[in-house]
Amino acid sequence: MKLLMLGGTEFVGRAITESALSRGWEVTVLHRGHHPAPPGVTALRGDRTADDGLAALTPGGGRGDAGTWDLAVDTWSGAPSAVRDAARLLSGRVGHYTYISSRSVYDHPAPAGLPEDGPLVSGASPDATGDLPYALAKRGGELAVLDAFGKRALLARAGLILGPGENIGRLPWWLTRIARGGRVLAPGPREAALQYIDVRDLAAWVLRAAEDGLHGPYNLVGPPGHATMGELLDACAHATGSRAELCWTDPEPILAAGVEPWTDLPVWLPPGELYDTIHAGNVDKALAAGLTCRPVTETVTDTWHWLMSLGGTAPRRPDRPQVGLDPRTEERLLAGPVTGHAMGTGESARSRPSPS
Template identity: 50%
Template sequence: MRLLVLGGTHHVGRAFVEAALARGEEVTTVTRGVSGTPVEGAEARHADRLDPRALRTALGDDEWDAVFDTWSAEPVAVQTSARLLSGRAPHYTYVSSCSVYTWPIAVGSDEGAPVVEGDPSSTDGSDYAAAKRGGELAALAEFDGDVAIARAGLILGPYEMVGRMPFWLKRIAAGGRVPAPGPYDRPLQYVDCRDIADWVLGSRPVGTFNMVSEPGHTTIGALLDEVRAVTASDAELVWLDPETVEAAGVQPWTELPIWVPPTGELAGLHALDTSAAAAAGLRCRPMPETVADTWAWLEREGLPERPTNRGGGPMDAAAEARLWAAHDAATTTTTTATTTTT
C-alpha cells in the first residue's frame, strides 16, 4: 500500500511510520521538517499545514491508499488536508482524543457520550479538547471516503512527548523513597502508540472509536513495580492513599502522571467503554513490553520537547515534598489515634 502520514516524526505518527515500513508499505510523510525524528525509509516531504498553498505543493498530484493524520492544534489544518485529499485516497484516519468528551467524563462512557463544541474552520489550537473535536468534524465533513475517528485515551509507549511514563521511569531510576499514588490495585486503561498503528494498518477501521485498552489492562502497582524492575532501581515505593494525595494538593494525571483516584470526577479517565475498538480488532500488548521499550528509547534518545497545549507537567521537588509532608501528617494522626485507643 501507499500510505500518507500527516506528521510521522513524533510519538504516534513515528510509531505508525515504523510499523508501516516494517510491513513493507510505501510511506510518504508531510511535516514542517523542523522537529521530531524522521524515519529512514519513508519519503519525507515538508510543508506548514497551516499554509494551504505549501501543503498543496507538497502533495502534488499523488494518490495514496490511506491517510493517517495526528494533528492536535488548529482544526483548519485538518479541514485543508481533508479537502485536498478527497478523491485521492479511499481512507482517512484522524487520531483524536477522548478529551473531546464533556467534563467530567462519566465512568463507562462509549462513543455516544456528549462532546465539546468544535469548529472545523478554527485557527485557534489553544483549547486541546475543542481543537481535537474541530479536527474530527473537519475530517468527517470534508473527506469523501471512509473515515476513522480514533479517540485515543492515555497514550504510552516509546516516543511519548508528554512525558508521563518517562517521569516515572526517571524518578524511580533515581532511587530513594518514591511517593506512589494508590491504592496499589487501582486499575489503569491506556494504549501503546504501536498498538494504535497496528490496529489501523491491520483493520482499516471505519467509524468513531474509543481507542484504548479495556479498563484494568494493568494496575498502578504492577506498572510501578515493573518500572522499578526495568530500571534496576533500589527505590522504595511508598504507597499513599488518595486522601493523602488530595491533602498535599498534588494534581492527579498531570503532576502524578497516569494515575487518577478511583472515585471522583477523574475516575472516568480509566473507565471508558472500549468494546467497539476491541470488536474492530484493537489488541493491546502486555504492559511489561511497553515499560521496557519506553525505557530503552528514553535511554537512547532522551525526552523530546513537550507540546505547548497540554497543561502542566509532572511533579517537581516541591510537589514531592508536599506529598511527604501529607504522608507524615497522616501517619502521625494514625499513630496518635491508635495510641489513644490503646
C-alpha cells in the same frame, strides 16, 4: 498499501509510519522538518499553519504528479481548519482517511463505560482557527474529516498513550524518578485500574482498521484494568533495576498538599469523576475489531531502553505542560505519616489482586 502520513516524525505519527514500513507499505510523510523523517519514506516538507503548507501535495508540488494514496493518517491537534484543508485537498486522491482524535471529545464529565455514541462537546467547528481548547480542536478535526470523507473516515479516539517515543513525559518521569531510588511517593490506591494504550498497539490497530475499511468513531485505548497503578510502578522499578522504596499513600494527604493529579503525578487520578472519565472508558468496539494490547512490563521496559538510548532525557512537546512532582513537595509528604503501605521492590505485584 500506499500511506500518506501527515506528521510521522514524533511519537504517534512515527509509530504509525514505522509500523507501515515494517509491513512493506509505501509511505509518504509530510512534515515541517523539525525532526528527521524515518528512513525509507518519501519525505515532503510542509507547515500546515502556513498559507502554502500543503503545496507539496498539490500537482507539481514536489512529486511530479498529483499523488494518490490508499490511506492518509492525520494526528493534527491544533486548529481544525488545518485538518479541513488537508481533507478537502485529498478527498479525491485518498481512499481512506484516519484521524487520530481523542476521548476528550466527549462532553465532560464522561461517565464510566461511555461508548462511542455518548454526548460530545458542543461548539466545535471544522472552520475554527487559532488556539482552541484541546477538546474543541479535536472535535472540530473530526467534523472536518467527516465532511470531506464521510464513510471513508475513521475517527480513532485515543485515550492515554504510553510507550517508546513519548514526548509528553508521563512514563519517562516515573522511570527516571524511580531509577533515582530512595523513598518514592506512590499515589494510591495501589490496585487502581489504569486505562492506556501502547503507541505501537495503537499504530498496528489503525493500519489494520484501514485495511478492513472501518469507519466512524472508535475509542482507541486498552481495556480498563489492563494494568494497575501498582503494576505500572513495579514495572518501572524492575526495568530500571532500582531498589527504590515505593511508599503507597492514600489520595487524601496528597490532594491536601496541593498536588495536581495527572500533571504532578503523571497517569494517576484519585477515585472520582475524572478517574471514571480517563480510566474507565468503554472499548468493546475496538476490541471486537481486533485491538490487542501488550503487557505493561513490555511497554515500560521498552520505554526505558529508548530513554537510555537518548542519554536519559526524553523529548518534550513545547505545547504541553511539564509533568512531574516537585522534589520538595515529595519530601514533605514522605516526612509525614504514610497512610498506605510502604514496600521495597522485592514484593511482587503478583501477590496483590488484579482488577477484572
